[in-house]
Amino acid sequence: MTTLVASYSLTGHTATVATSIADRLGTKAEPIVEQGARGGLLGTAAGAVSALLGSKSAIAAPLHDPSTVDLVILGTPVWAGAPAPAVNAYIDRHRDALDRVAFFCTQGKVGAAGALSRMERRLGHPPLATLVVNEDEIGDSGALDDRIEAFLSKLRDAGDHT
Numbered sequence: 001m002t003t004l005v006a007s008y009s010l011t012g013h014t015a016t017v018a019t020s021i022a023d024r025l026g027t028k029a030e031p032i033v034e035q036g037a038r039g040g041l042l043g044t045a046a047g048a049v050s051a052l053l054g055s056k057s058a059i060a061a062p063l064h065d066p067s068t069v070d071l072v073i074l075g076t077p078v079w080a081g082a083p084a085p086a087v088n089a090y091i092d093r094h095r096d097a098l099d100r101v102a103f104f105c106t107q108g109k110v111g112a113a114g115a116l117s118r119m120e121r122r123l124g125h126p127p128l129a130t131l132v133v134n135e136d137e138i139g140d141s142g143a144l145d146d147r148i149e150a151f152l153s154k155l156r157d158a159g160d161h162t
């Protein structure tokens, strides 16, 4: 059973969760790299509008081809109640390789349910499991580990031997 953990992260929260998941699975976390700058207030405001509209951004070619693994765990920050544009781009680019997929997202406090359902609609089928992490939970590594274990356990129950 091979698994790829791929995620986009602007300020590091989603990357932290991705690394914890990957460490538990003994695999690497693959960053989804957005091309072009996303700095400053203007960049983040534009990102929120793009996310809300369901737009995608330009992303770099992945280091690991998701079509070569059994399961992809895909992570995004919640932007305006939606996935980040880079994650929309990843779904569009790799849709055929995402037949076995799980989603996770990090958020301030609200919007994760909408972001996850948008990802599901964009992909065209439901994920095997989902995980939502609030940013204030990320500093508490014990609680985060428990949440991640529950997520991976859901995946095992879904028939994935992670």
Ligand SMILES: Cc1cc2nc3c(=O)[nH]c(=O)nc-3n(C[C@H](O)[C@H](O)[C@H](O)COP(=O)(O)O)c2cc1C
Residues within 6 Å of the ligand: 008, 009, 010, 011, 012, 013, 014, 015, 044, 045, 047, 048, 076, 077, 078, 079, 080, 081, 082, 106, 107, 108, 109, 110, 111, 135
């Ligand atoms: C453009 C933008 C839009 C955001 N929209 C939301 C939102 O709708 N709901 C929410 O709870 N948090 C929102 N946040 C906060 C992020 O989801 C949260 O800080 C997340 O953990 C960031 O992940 P990252 O550090 O991996 O980029 C937003 C942040 C940005 C930059």
